[in-house]
Amino acid sequence: MASQHPAAPRQHAPHAHHHDGPRPDDTHLAELLDLDAEVLHEQLDGLTAWAAELTDGTPPRRILDLGSGTGTGTFALLKRFESAEAEAVDASPQLLQHLADRARALGLADRVHPVRADLDTTWPAAVGTVDLVWASASLHHLADPDRTLREAFAALRPGGLLLAIEMDSVPFPRFLPHELGLGRPGLEERCHAALTHRHGGDLPDLGSDWGPRLAGAGFTVEAERELAVDLRAPLPAAAGRYAQAALQRMRGGLDGSLSAEDLTTLDLLISDDGPESVRHRTDLVVRTRRLAWAARRPSS
Numbered sequence: 001m002a003s004q005h006p007a008a009p010r011q012h013a014p015h016a017h018h019h020d021g022p023r024p025d026d027t028h029l030a031e032l033l034d035l036d037a038e039v040l041h042e043q044l045d046g047l048t049a050w051a052a053e054l055t056d057g058t059p060p061r062r063i064l065d066l067g068s069g070t071g072t073g074t075f076a077l078l079k080r081f082e083s084a085e086a087e088a089v090d091a092s093p094q095l096l097q098h099l100a101d102r103a104r105a106l107g108l109a110d111r112v113h114p115v116r117a118d119l120d121t122t123w124p125a126a127v128g129t130v131d132l133v134w135a136s137a138s139l140h141h142l143a144d145p146d147r148t149l150r151e152a153f154a155a156l157r158p159g160g161l162l163l164a165i166e167m168d169s170v171p172f173p174r175f176l177p178h179e180l181g182l183g184r185p186g187l188e189e190r191c192h193a194a195l196t197h198r199h200g201g202d203l204p205d206l207g208s209d210w211g212p213r214l215a216g217a218g219f220t221v222e223a224e225r226e227l228a229v230d231l232r233a234p235l236p237a238a239a240g241r242y243a244q245a246a247l248q249r250m251r252g253g254l255d256g257s258l259s260a261e262d263l264t265t266l267d268l269l270i271s272d273d274g275p276e277s278v279r280h281r282t283d284l285v286v287r288t289r290r291l292a293w294a295a296r297r298p299s300s
């Protein structure tokens with residue numbers, strides 16, 4: 001594979017003007033994705049170990065990370081498969097830049113190839129044939145994920161593997177106890193209910209059963225795994241920041257969907273300072289459920 005300096009993502013999205021220019025939202029998303037990787041690193045390790053089992057005997061040399069974000073999957077896979085290189089495909093120039101900077105900092109620049117592409121408009125043909133496709137928390141963002149799955153199938157060598165990792169109808173973990181001591185019991189449940197309602201409209205594929213859809217794209221679905229995360233005190237040091245970043249992102253979609261009292265309480269919880277801030281609370285948890293599918297392109 002031709003080596004590509006990660007500071008200059010290749011571009012395959014001529015029509016992706018909606019992704020041009022700096023987006024403050026992506027700066028925040030980058031922080032959230034990195035915190036997610038830090039706090040949930042055991043689950044990530046488990047998934048790459050699973051990938052190693054499933055590719056036993058023929059470790060992948062060419063990996064494609066679809067909707068790579070800041071490179072959580074890319075870097076975890078490159079650590080697991082030391083002879084591999086990865087194509088990291090994402091529509092966001094900011095997230096790809098973040099990934100490229102990190103690749104350099106980790107000394108992995110020559111094994112990481114950031115490719116800017118809007119998968120809703122163009123399959124990045126320069127990616128070529130790969131041995132392993134990783135799609136984590138990205139399929140539900142796509143306008144036509146079934147088409148992208150068919151394209152990923154075509155990009156895989158016969159016998160190659162795709163791992164899809166997705167989540168329930170709410171893409172955020174739970175962090176808060178039911179009783180907050182702030183007079184708004186059940187606040188997070190109401191946030192999630194409001195988001196589920198909203199996502200039913202703007203992210204209709206969130207929470208989908210991807211097994212039949214993978215089969216529809218030609219894959220043989222070999223296994224499905226549920227990853228249940230239930231972290232309690234003592235939590236990793238980054239958990240408070242992770243909770244803050246996730247609740248802040250959630251807050252952005254909740255105006256008009258929650259009562260003024262709930263929104264005021266949520267604002268207290270996501271503030272940087274104050275005893276109510278999730279940065280300082282000692283009663284947080286991190287509970288989430290992710291689902292993973294392993295699907296293979298048949299050898300013949």
Ligand SMILES: C[S@@+](CC[C@H](N)C(=O)[O-])C[C@H]1O[C@@H](n2cnc3c(N)ncnc32)[C@H](O)[C@@H]1O
Binds near residue numbers: 095
């Ligand atoms: C929730 S993030 C997951 C990132 C990463 N896979 C991870 O597990 O941390 C979803 C990613 O999909 C990317 N994405 C969404 N729509 C896309 C599209 N149409 N084409 C390419 N990437 C897209 C976003 O930019 C974002 O980086």
